[in-house]
Amino acid sequence: MTTGDESPSACDYLVIGAGATGMAFCDTLLHHTSTSSTPPTVVLADKHDRPGGHWNDSYSFVALHQPSRGYGVESERLEPVGDPNADTHRGTRDEILDYYSAVQQKLESRFNFRFVGGTWFDMNQLGGSGSEGVYQLQSQSSDGATSIRVRKRVVDARYLEPDLPVFVGPKFTYDDAVVKCIPVNELPIVKSGKHYVVIGGGKTGMDAITYLQTEAKVAPSNVTWVVSDGVSIKQQRSVIHAHIPVTSHF
DSSP states (O other), X not given: OOSSSOOOSEEEEEEEOOSHHHHHHHHHHHHHHTTSSSOOOEEEEOSSXXXXXXXXXXXXXXXXXXXGGGSSOSSSOOSOTTOTTGGGOOOBHHHHHHHHHHHHHHHHHHSXXXXXXXXXXXXXXXXXXXXOEEEEEEESSSSOEEEEEEEEEEEEOOTTOOOOTTXXXXXXXOOTTTOEEEEGGGGGGOOSOSSEEEEOOSHXXXXXXXXXXXXXXXXXXXXXXEOOSSOOHXXXXXXXXXXXXXXXXX
16 A cells, blocks of 8 residues: 555545546546535555556656647646646656656545555455445555445446556467567667567557657668558568567567
8 A cells, every 4th residue: 555554444435446547537526526515535446556557567658649738637737837838748657657646645635535556456345235335455565455345336447457568468479489579668678679570550559669760779671560450460470470580569
């Protein structure tokens, strides 16, 4: 848990997942119900030690592909105040993690809100009846588990949680004697690569291409970009095995 204190024993809302969805839900709920006669008690639990969801696991050079002004929670702007380029500012990984930590601290100082990090949530209800239920929060750093009574609702904010290549292996076969296959997180530490294949045409693939060209100074002739629009896995394998000794998968 982030603060080192014991986990709370009861709350009105238990929110699972402290990424963009979970943080935005808590922020809006608390700001729009704080004037009621009985403001809600909210606990936000996450497997990471700090809020920010997948930004905790993303590659170091990642940044938003949209202006910061369209991202984050309702009550707190992400783009720098007073920055003449605020309208086009795109938050970096470190900026976004610092932003969500600041939002956490503000919510904890103003409302009945607690962030509990480093925990797994058990969806199986241990007890209770009606709208109330008792659940478990399992610490990742020990064998201990804490029971928590939820008076109103468990809100699962993990439905948009992505499968990150740093945790999920490639969905294709390759000859590891010929090809070194790495997640994009390892690009900054790869020193032996001369030829690269980037697999995937989404945001991560575009970030990898940009990094290789602008930061790693890899010549365009030494980078192959495979986008699976009409290209079969068999064709992708042949491209990789025929030409590329170092590749990154997405």
